Amino acid sequence: MTVTVRFAPSPTGYIHIGNTRPALFNWLFALKNGGNYVLRYDDTDVERSKQEYSEAIAIDLDWLGIKPSRVEYQSKRFDVYQRAVDKLKEAGLLYACYETAEELERRRKIRLTRRMPPVYGREALKLTEEEKAAFEAEGRKPHWRFLLPNFAENPFETQRTEVHWDDLVRGPQTVDLASMSDPVLVREDGTYLYTLPSVVDDIDMGITHIIRGDDHVTNTGVQIAIFEALGAKPPVFGHHNLLTTVSGEGLSKRSGALSIGSLRDSGYEPMAVASLAVLIGTSENVVPVATMAELATKVDAAATSKSSAKFDPSDLDALNRALIHQYTYADVADRLAAMGIEGEQAESFWLLVRGNLERVADAALWWPVVFGDLNGKPELSDEDRDFVRAAFELLPAEPWDNTTWKTWTKQVQAETGRKGKTLFMPLRQVLTLKDSGPELAELLPLLGRERTLSRLP
Structure with missing residues (x-):
């Protein structure tokens, strides 16, 4: 079996250092196991997804050193998803629901006041054809829920139904499907929520391992049930901890200062970003690693902490300096030449100034100091x-x-x-x-x- 992993970003914004963590975990896992890496754009949200973001993500990943073996767009696969929808409907596992958001919220509050879990009560399963026709006549369009296999015969009498998996990061995991609502897979307008395309693509693309943030742990039980409903064996799952700010807040695409593009434009080295994004929150010391191949040897999913990892930009500065101070002239010769730093003394110059640089680009500030005319004189007593x-x-x-x-x-x-x-x-x-x-x-x-x-x- 060839290991095949995927990174599935939504092109609704620029990826940041938090997104980089799963992108890198998957890439390093593929490197370590001689596997394949699929870049799959989750662009089913046609209104918010932009080609400019897809292109920016590709540039960011390439800069980091991630080279996908395959690139896919979910927006080009709607016919595949519709076939899966039809299959689930035929099996009686996808049912039409007509409740509005307000009606669902009202029911949720009633259940809470009665000290009942706020899960969907499957009221739509009780609708007659006449009632459905009446809703249609009102102009209501149904959304479609997946019927979880958490009952014996009567879907209104749920029973504890455990889904187990051995998580690459967290070890043995258990989810009780009886504690969950039947998930909506298709919206009223016919578009698909993340869950269905993700599972269908994982099956079609032969994904063997899904490595992602631990905010998806609770989704895994449902997804395993859908894999099995579609007649497929679920992949191996691994859920790593998330990066947060120093104050514990989650990172988001709105944190523009932490986007990969902004870090690149600020002169950070890709391996400084990769080293921090991967090693923080693991049992490894956070040190600058020079190559992806070396970084892959340091990553052990099982050694990742279960608690969130706090990202401090000052740590990135320290790693960046340490990397630059180790660079040979050959490592930076092309970049120096682009700044006009070349010739027989360029290597001696680099070895002279590298220990004083925060960014490689700072070398351009020292070149005229060494080989040019100083602009001014010092103020001396x-x-x-x-x-x-x-x-x-x-x-x-x-x-x-x-x-x-x-x-x-x-x-x-x-x-x-x-x-x-x-x-x-x-x-x-x-x-x-x-x-x-x-x-x-x-x-x-x-x-x-x-x-x-x-x-x-």
Whole structure:
């Protein structure tokens, strides 16, 4: 059996780091097991689904390193869903209901006042053909509910009916179908709710494992019942914990600052995002992982915490820095070239500045500092200016290497009596116009004697 997983986003907005968690869990599971990955757009909500969002999701997943083996659109499969609807109707497992939302709410409140569970009472099963015709004459259109198999003979006498599955993340799980309402699968306008297309597609596309957020746990019992009603064996389910904000609030598509597109545009590295989205809330330490293949070896669904995982953007900053500081020149050469950073000294430059970068794009800020003309002069006291001029008089002759700085400053210290910060800070400010930055011992050979002298205040 070939492992086949799916990620099924709704293209009604941009995916965020919370959506990225199931997308990545499925991708890494497929990688680890040599399986297939289906990207399936849940776009049955024709009014809210937009092609621009579908395209953005594809771009975001590709940026993260997720490469689907198959792409499907549920909006192109309505005929398949209708065949499933017809099959369930013929089996007597899908029945027409005519209640309005207000009527259903009124019944729910009555059941609660009577200390009864607020589940649908299957009143529609009692309708005669004449009563149905009367509703139709009023202009009412039916919605269609799936008859859960939670009774022996009389559907109005439900009994405890347990559905069991061994969850990849949570272990043995049990849901009692008697505690649930018959789910609506088809709306009054003939469109399908998520549950039916999802199950039908999982069957048709050979999905072997469904890995998703634990907010779907209660849906699983119903979906298993529908799988079986359609004559199919249910896949293996796994329900991981969800990401929340630090304050415990759920993430949503309205959190634009956390969309994958905005994180990409802000200069974050894809593996920094992937490492945090996957490792947070697991038994693994949250560390920057360089490749998807390596990350796949660290992910064990069973080792995921049962409680929600809190996402802190500052953690992403730390991972991003750590990744960048590990990058070789080859890792970033193309991106540097796109910024105009190329040539025989580009690699030495990268090795010099990478430890001071928050984003790879920040390298462009340092290139003119090292190889250009500084825009301005530092504000120095008269005493510091005199010290710097005296130090520049002591600059060694070329060639320069990474020992030149030590040789030079040792002589400057001997001549001026300055040491520590009072010696190094004025020189750094003159050479870079900054109070911090790369090691000056490595910077000096790249500057060269002529460019260094040009910065004399």
